[in-house]
Amino acid sequence: MGGYLGFDGQVNPTARSFAGQINWLEPQWGAVTADAIVGAVTWRDRRFGMEDLTILRDDTRYQFNGAINLVEDPQLGLKVSVNDGNLQDLLGLLQWSEIEDILRGFAPLELGTIADLNAVAVGDPARSLLNSIRRLVEIDLLREQREQRTIGRAALPDLRDLAGQFSAELDIGGTVSNPLVEFAAQGQDWQWSPYTIPGLQLVGRYRDRRLEFDPSWVTVNLEPDVLTRLDLKGIMSPDLQSANLDLTGLPLSFVGEAAKLPDQFRTSGVLDVSATLAGTQADPRLRGTLHLANGRLNGKPIELEQGGFFYENGRIRFGGNLLTAGLETRRDAPESPESPESPESPESTNLDEPDTIDAPINAPINAPINPDPSRPVDSAAVTIRVTSPFVLPGATQLDPDDRFSVTLSTRDDGMAFLNALTDSVGWLGGRGEANITLDGRRQNGIYNVERTLGTAIFDGAILQSPQLPEPLTDVHGTINLNGDRITVTDFVGNFQQGAVKATGNLSLFDPFATDSLLTVVLDRVALNLKRIYSGGIDGRIDITGSALLPSIGGYLTLTDGLVFLPDPDAPAPVLDPIGSTPVIRYDDLKIRLDDNIRLVSPPTLDFVAEGLLTVRGLLDNPSPAGKIFLRDGRVNLFTTAFTLEQNRFNTAIFDPQYGRDPILDVQMGAAVTQTTRNRIVSNLDALDVSRSRELQDTALERGGVETIRITATVQGRASQLFDQLELSSTPARPPLELYSLIGGGVAETTEGGGTVAIASSALLTQIQSIVSRALGLRDFRLFPAFDPRTSSLGLGAEVGVRLTDRLSTSFQVILDRDDSVRFGVRYRLSDDLILRGSTDFNGEDRGSIEFQTGFKYRFNGCSTHYV
Secondary structure, eight states: OEEEEEEEEEEETTTTEEEEEEEEEEEEETTEEOSEEEEEEEEETTEEEEEEEEEEETTEEEEEEEEEEOSSSOEEEEEEEEEEEEHHHHHHHHTOOSTHHHHHTTSOOOOOOGGGGOOOOOOOTTSOHHHHHHHHHHHHHHHHHHHHHTTTSOSOOOGGGEEEEEEEEEEEEEBSSSEEEEEEEEEEEEEETTEEEEEEEEEEEEETTEEEEEEEEEEEEEETTEEEEEEEEEEEOSSOEEEEEEEEEEEHHHHHHHTTOOTTOOEEEEEEEEEEEEEOSSSEEEEEEEEEEEEEETTEEEEEEEEEEEEETTEEEEEEEEEETTSOOOTTSOOOTTSOOOTTOGGGOOOSSOTTOOSOTTSOTTSOOOOOTTSOOOTTEEEEEEEEEOOOTTOOOOOSOOEEEEEEEEEGGGGGGHHHHOSSOEEEEEEEEEEEEEEEEEETTEEEEEEEEEEEEEEEEEEEOTTSSSOEEEEEEEEEEETTEEEEEEEEEEETTEEEEEEEEEESSOTTOTTOEEEEEEEEEEEEETTTEEEEEEEEEEEEEBSSSEEEEEEEEEEEEEEEOOOTTSOOOOOOOSSSSOOOEEEEEEEEEEEEEEEEETTTEEEEEEEEEEEEEETTEEEEEEEEEEEEEEEEETTEEEEEOSSSOOEEEEOGGGTTOOEEEEEEEEEEEEEOOSSOOOHHHHHOHHHHHHHSOSSOBOSSEEEEEEEEEEEEEGGGGGGSEEEEEESOOOHHHHHHHHTTOOSSOOTTHHHHHHHTSHHHHHHHHHHHHHHTOSSEEEEEEEETTTTEEEEEEEEEEESSSSEEEEEEEETTOTTOOEEEEEEESSSSEEEEEEEOSSSOEEEEEEEOOOEEEEETTEEEEEO
């Protein structure tokens, strides 16, 4: 004892009694200290009485009324009230600093001695600085290992982190050796970093070294927007436990963090747990049921039915049915007599064994836990069985076997649970069955999977993969899982009116496995990979590596499809980090471009190609290599459609450094029109319609339209087509004039020339391309034409055949006139001299010799070319 004691009252030495006011400053009684003790006290006949005796500690006031009879075993009769008490003051008084200390109750803390520390010296003044630094690194590693050993404990802070105010009323009776304490306490707005406790109420008693709780409750925010509540009623003591617990609103993510689930299992939702506690503090037994609301696994909705658990001898067993939300289930199935009881009456639960687990409690750990065949199983359910070593707070009974086991079994609609486990494959419907078992060891709180066994059988299933644009239908086959190895047997399915067949084996995680080979055969499959390829595909794919890091090789043939060249302005693909979705890589995949394969880059390029490519790189960004021959095709330059020349080899070379952007070596040709005046016409001439018509053609008036044949040569990357373009023409024209012509310009317009320019726009060129492709015409064009009979604009069409570079024939027609067909022959003697002849087959025959020349003049720094 210690402190400064003051007393103001009466003392009777004869009667050995006193009465008065006590004022004890800085009192100390063993480990208990306070700021002051003040109040009225009496002593008579070995009876110590108190009236409003108050213990002051910081802002907390503990007020005592009653008496203590100091006989051989002092008898107690006290009432204690606390208003605005400080939690840390109370916890310090009770010497509670960890969760396990609550189970110790009011028993004194058993402290060790300095010899129990086993302290090891870590310093050595004689060591060099380098050795001291090495030792410091070792100490850090030892500290990290010690922290790892705490993994798997409940994610609750120590009591030393608990702060807040409380109020309480206590009635203390009995004797010092066997006290009886009736208590009622309330608190609100507590902080238990990082959690908050909005409120609690504890009502009960302590007697015979046992804590007895009348209905009591506590609420806590384990997550900011989720309120978790624990209702408790029963007895808790070192040698006897019998209590009912109802836990509602427990965040599933909190459970996942406490259990240290792998990162690929992201959980959310709230659990409701109803349990019965029995056994002793050292060897507790716990049995109960679970219900999951708003559950999600990896973002996919799940639901828990018939969930139950059992804990005994340091081992927990769990069983239940997980449902994938959104599927039709057999809810009307009769309930099994062995189904778990209602959470509202946990006190009626028999603790012999959990009713949701069909294997006996003493069954071997590695024995499979299978559902009862006679029990109706929901067709959309996944039956889960778990057995694992686990230690509850305060328990000392450990299971000597550190092995754990997880068993999953499902069928038909329940196979949709695959959608929550992985993004690499999705279940859309059909029939199937799967049984998977994982087992291993739990060491230092970490679950290490050592073995994985399972079988999945598909019978008319529909599967979806993010790597495939359409699902696989009518899937049949078997997939066996043995450790790190997936074995596929007779796996067949339909894909886009084609067939897919797979066989072989593949490693799950080891990308360097040398004996992994899964062969997939494609037969008349229609594939549609966005912005990469759309069309038919046949051949064989060889998959090596692992399921998470597969490499694709083999030999494929593409037919009747479009290979899309990249848009240079499109953003580069963003690749997701390695997770549950496989990262697919091409490894020397041979691709043959066969019948009617077109390389396209809408709306500019469209080539018919054939050849062989070798593809490497990632699925979203393949890197092909090889030389492709272009047999036919068109390129739209500005408003003019160019076709490939047939008298030379046109190629597209794919270089890996440029990805899917090929290097073109092509020569193309196009015919464009140039409108010129044959003479200068005065205003009077323009008004004299009869005179002007005498000097103009009467069958087909083109306003002096000249056909210019332009040759375009490209040697460079497809994305830089316009930068690599070289133009030449017959007859020869300057480059700037050629660019003007293929851009839809005219050298000189006649009357209505503004309308002519509009008719030569890109829309007309697009129609021209569609018609020529549909009819298979290589030299086809549309152009503006004037009808001399009506002096109005018409649309002319010409189909030409080039017999040689100098000799050509053509058919011309005004599309809205039936009598305007004209056959023509043209022979070019030189760039300046042309022989022409034409007939309309109705007696209108004409011939001409044309001589054209050009000159330039410069005015104010501008160069102009006239023809």
